[in-house]
Amino acid sequence: MSRPDPQIQAVRAMIVAHKRWDHIFALTALAAMLFCVLVLLALILSMVVDGYHRITPDFFTSFPSRMAERSGILSAWVGSLLVISVTILAAVPVGVAAGIYLEIYAKRNWLMDLIEINITNLAGVPPIIYGLLALSLFVHTWGLGESVLTAGLTMALMILPVVIMNTREAIRSIPQSIHEAAYALGATKGQATRDHLLPYSKGGILTGVIIGTATAVGETAPLIVIGALTFIAFLPPAPITDVFPFVSFAWLFDPFTVMPIQMFNWVSRPQPAFHELAAAAGVVLMCITLAMNALAIWLRYRYRKRIRW
Amino acid sequence: MLHPASTAPNASHGSEIFAQAEPKAEARNLNFFYSGGVQALKSINLHLAANSVTALIGPSGCGKSTFLRCFNRMHDLYPGNRYEGQIVINPGGINILGADIDPIEVRMRISMVFQKPNPFPKSIYENVAYGLRVRGVRQSGLIDEKVEDALRGAALWDEVKDRLHQLAFNLSGGQQQRLCIARALATDPEILLFDEPTSALDPIATDSIEDLIGHLKSKVTILIVTHNMHQAARVSNHTAFMHMGELIEFGPTDVIFTNPKVKRTEDYITGRYG
Amino acid sequence: MNPTRSRFSPQPARHVKERVVHSLLFLSAMSAIAITLAVVSILVLESMSFFREVSLREFLTDTQWTPLFADPRYGVMPLVGATLVVTSIGLLVAVPLGTLAALYLGEFAPSRVREFFKPTLEMLSSVPSVVYGYFALLLVTPLLQQIIPGLPGFNMLSAGLVIGVSIVPFVSSMSEDAMRAVPMDIREGSYAMGATRLQTARYVVFPAALSGIVAAYILAMSVALGQTMIVAIAAGQQANLTLDPTQPAATLTAYIAQVAIGDVAHGTIAYQSIFAVGLVLLLMTLVLNILGHFMRRRYRESY
Numbered sequence: 001m002s003r004p005d006p007q008i009q010a011v012r013a014m015i016v017a018h019k020r021w022d023h024i025f026a027l028t029a030l031a032a033m034l035f036c037v038l039v040l041l042a043l044i045l046s047m048v049v050d051g052y053h054r055i056t057p058d059f060f061t062s063f064p065s066r067m068a069e070r071s072g073i074l075s076a077w078v079g080s081l082l083v084i085s086v087t088i089l090a091a092v093p094v095g096v097a098a099g100i101y102l103e104i105y106a107k108r109n110w111l112m113d114l115i116e117i118n119i120t121n122l123a124g125v126p127p128i129i130y131g132l133l134a135l136s137l138f139v140h141t142w143g144l145g146e147s148v149l150t151a152g153l154t155m156a157l158m159i160l161p162v163v164i165m166n167t168r169e170a171i172r173s174i175p176q177s178i179h180e181a182a183y184a185l186g187a188t189k190g191q192a193t194r195d196h197l198l199p200y201s202k203g204g205i206l207t208g209v210i211i212g213t214a215t216a217v218g219e220t221a222p223l224i225v226i227g228a229l230t231f232i233a234f235l236p237p238a239p240i241t242d243v244f245p246f247v248s249f250a251w252l253f254d255p256f257t258v259m260p261i262q263m264f265n266w267v268s269r270p271q272p273a274f275h276e277l278a279a280a281a282g283v284v285l286m287c288i289t290l291a292m293n294a295l296a297i298w299l300r301y302r303y304r305k306r307i308r309w
Numbered sequence: 310m311l312h313p314a315s316t317a318p319n320a321s322h323g324s325e326i327f328a329q330a331e332p333k334a335e336a337r338n339l340n341f342f343y344s345g346g347v348q349a350l351k352s353i354n355l356h357l358a359a360n361s362v363t364a365l366i367g368p369s370g371c372g373k374s375t376f377l378r379c380f381n382r383m384h385d386l387y388p389g390n391r392y393e394g395q396i397v398i399n400p401g402g403i404n405i406l407g408a409d410i411d412p413i414e415v416r417m418r419i420s421m422v423f424q425k426p427n428p429f430p431k432s433i434y435e436n437v438a439y440g441l442r443v444r445g446v447r448q449s450g451l452i453d454e455k456v457e458d459a460l461r462g463a464a465l466w467d468e469v470k471d472r473l474h475q476l477a478f479n480l481s482g483g484q485q486q487r488l489c490i491a492r493a494l495a496t497d498p499e500i501l502l503f504d505e506p507t508s509a510l511d512p513i514a515t516d517s518i519e520d521l522i523g524h525l526k527s528k529v530t531i532l533i534v535t536h537n538m539h540q541a542a543r544v545s546n547h548t549a550f551m552h553m554g555e556l557i558e559f560g561p562t563d564v565i566f567t568n569p570k571v572k573r574t575e576d577y578i579t580g581r582y583g
Numbered sequence: 584m585n586p587t588r589s590r591f592s593p594q595p596a597r598h599v600k601e602r603v604v605h606s607l608l609f610l611s612a613m614s615a616i617a618i619t620l621a622v623v624s625i626l627v628l629e630s631m632s633f634f635r636e637v638s639l640r641e642f643l644t645d646t647q648w649t650p651l652f653a654d655p656r657y658g659v660m661p662l663v664g665a666t667l668v669v670t671s672i673g674l675l676v677a678v679p680l681g682t683l684a685a686l687y688l689g690e691f692a693p694s695r696v697r698e699f700f701k702p703t704l705e706m707l708s709s710v711p712s713v714v715y716g717y718f719a720l721l722l723v724t725p726l727l728q729q730i731i732p733g734l735p736g737f738n739m740l741s742a743g744l745v746i747g748v749s750i751v752p753f754v755s756s757m758s759e760d761a762m763r764a765v766p767m768d769i770r771e772g773s774y775a776m777g778a779t780r781l782q783t784a785r786y787v788v789f790p791a792a793l794s795g796i797v798a799a800y801i802l803a804m805s806v807a808l809g810q811t812m813i814v815a816i817a818a819g820q821q822a823n824l825t826l827d828p829t830q831p832a833a834t835l836t837a838y839i840a841q842v843a844i845g846d847v848a849h850g851t852i853a854y855q856s857i858f859a860v861g862l863v864l865l866l867m868t869l870v871l872n873i874l875g876h877f878m879r880r881r882y883r884e885s886y
Contacts, residue, residue: 014445015413015777022781029687032680033700036751040707043718050721097611105608118615124802124872125865126809128836129622131843132861136625140849157618164615190604218711221811221836225843225857260713260812267717267816275721282714293709297702381775388693416777423775427768430791439786440776489772496776 044286051279059280064262068273073281076262078235079148079228080217082251083258086152087159087216092209095160099167099205100193104179123161130158131225139226146227149252154222159212166208170201203303207296214292218285220260228261259285332356333530334380334500337395339406341375344389349375351554353394357500362522362531364545364562366538368577372554373534377502380405380532381419382412398499417444420493421502425509426485428477428492433469436477436488440496455495462528463491464521483514490521494529501525503533507540519544538578542566550574626865629858636852642859648822648838650856651845657856659863661824665832666864669743669814672828673807676747678800681754685796688755689762690784701756708752716816719745724817737819737831745817746810750803757802761795762788798878805871809864811836835864 062072106112134154138144182192266278334357341350349372357363365373384390395404405415428436437456460466465487507515522544549559558574569575637657645658723741728734773783819831820841839857847853
């Protein structure tokens with residue numbers, strides 16, 4: 001025998017002890033993760049319980065008011081919708097264009113490095129700083145006022161890095177051979193991009209846009225700084241009018257409020273009735289952001305599975 | 310006295326050799342299936358003689374690495390793999406593929422050196438000491454001793470004794486591989502598995518590793534997979550030729566290389582196909 | 584990779600169009616630099632107006648922050664202190680939870696468990712911060728008040744704890760990526776020596792991924808620093824120089840929000856003070872982001 005029996009027993013005992021630590025650790029870690037998830041679930045459920053009875057059709061069609069029973073989120077969700085439209089219209093073209101430039105046209109030199117460093121830094125800037133920038137530049141220097149337009153532009157600045165980075169990643173995942181095939185047929189960069197690269201990277205770009213939009217819908221701080229009011233009992237004028245030229249842009253310049261700010265306003269009041277309204281608004285807001293994030297995750301998953309180079 | 314296992318067609322066993330001493334390890338009717346059902350090994354029967362070097366040769370994809378990795382149950386790390394048959398270790402006749410055997414225990418008796426040197430991102434000393442720490446050895450005096458023994462056994466001590474606490478990454482490729490050998494030796498394994506240990510190294514480093522293998526066999530039993538036939542001829546006592554998951558021929562190295570009994574073996578050795 | 588011009592059919596229009604497209608795209612890319620320049624210059628310019636009235640010395644060393652009082656004091660320390668307290672509490676929660684989650688998902692979890700938890704943890708970061716603020720004020724604080732008698736309705740502890748939960752996904756996701764980048768052959772080397780999963784994770788994988796993991800912590804800290812709504816709602820808006828988390832206090836971000844809500848007139852010191860405070864915040868996050876960048880570069884270079 002090359003090893004005496006007691007030694008094998010000792011080795012076996014030690015392995016059992018080590019594996020016990022393995023199991024203890026795995027259980028602890030699983031407990032930690034479950035704890036996070038359960039805590040969140042508990043909090044969400046609590047909020048739902050507090051607020052769901054306020055979620056009636058009237059809730060969506062009433063303005064906020066001093067009386068809790070008559071309050072609703074009409075101005076808030078319309079405001080969110082208007083602001084997000086401006087955000088998307090501003091951020092997507094610029095962001096996608098920048099992403100295309102950096103991935104396809106740019107040469108690797110100091111300027112491109114500088115741009116890349118800037119984008120990474122901007123992604124890490126606290127949102128409230130964008131609010132400060134907008135307050136000084138958009139509201140005062142350019143005189144756009146505390147308006148939907150300002151809000152949309154501010155949020156566009158905030159989500160620009162996300163859109164750019166996702167666009168770049170989407171384009172980067174297209175193999176070089178596809179680029180080369182397009183050029184070999186005589187396409188210019190613009191044609192190759194329009195006809196091949198953009199269509200193939202649509203999924204990834206869309207994912208980035210949705211994630212950015214979801215962030216923008218839930219973000220409050222920058223809009224507080226630029227002066228989104230917390231008590232708005234009217235709607236901006238409609239974009240479609242019945243007189244020539246049938247389209248109005250006046251709504252861009254009106255004061256506004258958005259969903260998260262309405263919730264913030266209600267949560268800051270001492271009366272419990274308003275806390276319930278805040279809970280209701282929170283539920284609606286969460287449904288929107290959760291749905292968008294889930295959509296983005298699903299899109300990313302489906303997009304990765306569908307195109308197999 | 311142990312009998313060689315049942316024979317597969319066309320396999321030669323040189324049973325005269327094994328009549329004299331108990332083999333260190335025996336594969337009995339070993340089949341292996343990767344997850345998804347692909348069968349990578351078909352009815353392998355093979356002996357490893359104690360304190361000798363057995364080489365596995367064969368074209369790419371013939372299953373030699375797969376077979377090697379059965380010995381230390383590396384396949385268990387990836388779900389879905391399945392073993393059929395036995396690998397029996399002596400003394401004791403224990404089937405290490407048994408469901409009741411813990412792979413960790415197997416790996417404490419059977420060590421492995423990989424194709425690409427894979428030192429841990431730690432100091433040279435800590436790399437060699439790792440196996441001891443995993444086994445609960447704590448006295449630093451004892452660890453110092455074993456580290457030095459292992460490094461001497463791997464013919465690396467003189468080159469690194471003054472920089473034991475520097476990062477292992479700073480060593481050359483050949484030195485890193487010898488470090489991995491020292492790491493494997495530090496725990497006094499009974500069997501040492503080599504998975505194409507020199508395919509990533511230059512000829513001089515290859516030479517020193519082959520030399521080392523020659524010296525090591527007096528202490529451990531060695532099973533080495535190599536894609537280089539000449540290496541097999543240089544270092545091994547017995548050679549097994551595999552093809553498409555089957556063991557085609559097995560015998561003393563000089564017999565296999567000068568007078569193979571199976572035509573396919575002869576074709577491979579003479580280069581008629583690779 | 585520009586195709587050469589064909590001799591057979593010159594198409595000048597095509598090239599003009601190309602050049603126009605190229606310029607537009609280039610301008611879009613330059614927007615990143617433009618935005619950074621705008622942020623920095625505006626913060627600096629407005630702060631300069633502020634510092635004409637208030638000395639830098641007072642700003643950095645005074646221990647009271649009362650800009651809206653009749654006799655204003657402009658010491659930024661209470662704001663910085665509160666920011667750091669809340670961030671530390673957040674990190675105390677997120678670093679252990681996130682690292683454990685990352686270790687488990689990376690080295691231990693069977694694939695089905697992993698496929699459930701990874702997106703679920705990611706969803707934690709999709710909850711709007713105002714909702715987290717609601718949780719902190721109306722759910723966590725009452726709970727804590729039962730454990731800690733006499734806890735005020737506004738306090739830094741609730742805010743810090745909830746911030747911690749909200750940044751767990753950053754820690755776990757980035758740490759897991761760092762650990763996944765450790766090559767499999769080093770792991771196999773460890774298992775081949777008879778190590779268990781825990782031993783391999785502790786002695787081989789974790790140290791190898793360390794700089795990436797530290798980068799994750801730094802990123803989480805940066806996010807916590809910039810957090811506004813949770814503190815504005817739950818920690819109160821009274822500047823307070825203290826290390827005691829059971830007290831209310833205003834962070835840098837909460838102060839900016841407070842002034843903005845109060846609609847302070849353009850051009851006053853109070854208005855300019857928010858830019859000075861914003862500048863401090865920007866500098867803090869900039870330092871952290873640069874540190875994180877270097878940490879990430881270090882771990883990428885090892886492999």
